[in-house]
Amino acid sequence: xxxxxxxxxxxxxxxxxxxxxxxxxxxxxxxxxxxxxxxxxxxxxxxxxxxxxxxxxxxxxxxxxxxxxxxxxxxxxxxxxxxxxxxxxxxxxxxxxxxxxxxxxxxxxxxxxxxxxxxxxxxxxxxxxxxxxxxxxxxxxxx
Numbered sequence: 001x002x003x004x005x006x007x008x009x010x011x012x013x014x015x016x017x018x019x020x021x022x023x024x025x026x027x028x029x030x031x032x033x034x035x036x037x038x039x040x041x042x043x044x045x046x047x048x049x050x051x052x053x054x055x056x057x058x059x060x061x062x063x064x065x066x067x068x069x070x071x072x073x074x075x076x077x078x079x080x081x082x083x084x085x086x087x088x089x090x091x092x093x094x095x096x097x098x099x100x101x102x103x104x105x106x107x108x109x110x111x112x113x114x115x116x117x118x119x120x121x122x123x124x125x126x127x128x129x130x131x132x133x134x135x136x137x138x139x140x141x142x143x
Contacts, residue, residue, distance in 0.1 A: 045087035
C-alpha cells in the first residue's frame with residue numbers, strides 16, 4: 001500500500017522551533033500585552049533576502065479592541081536562528097523517504113535536526129512536527 005501526501009509542497013522554506021507566548025501588562029498603554037515569538041531556522045541554501053522576507057512577514061504588532069472587552073496589544077516577533085546544515089532538497093528527500101528507503105548519513109542528519117523542529121510557526125498543538133515518522137522509527141527501533 002502506498003501512502004501519498006495530500007499537501008504536495010513544491011517549495012520548502014526553513015523549519016521552526018517551538019513558538020512561545022507570554023503576556024504581561026503594558027504600563028504605558030494600560031493594556032494587556034501578548035507577545036508571540038517564533039524562531040526560524042533557515043535551510044543552508046536560503047539567501048539572505050529570502051530569510052529577511054520570512055522574518056519580516058512574521059513580524060506584526062496591533063491592538064485588538066473587541067466590543068465590550070478591554071483592548072489587547074498583540075506583538076508577533078520572529079527571530080532568526082542558526083541555519084540548518086542541509087538544504088531544502090535534502091529535507092524534501094527526507095520527507096519523501098519510506099520504509100524501504102536506505103538510511104543514508106544525510107537522512108540521519110536531517111532526522112537529528114528535525115526532532116525538535118516544526119513545519120509551521122503556529123502555537124501549541126497546531127505546530128506540525130518536521131519529523132518523518134518512518135525514518136525516525138527506522139533509526140530508533142530496537143534491533
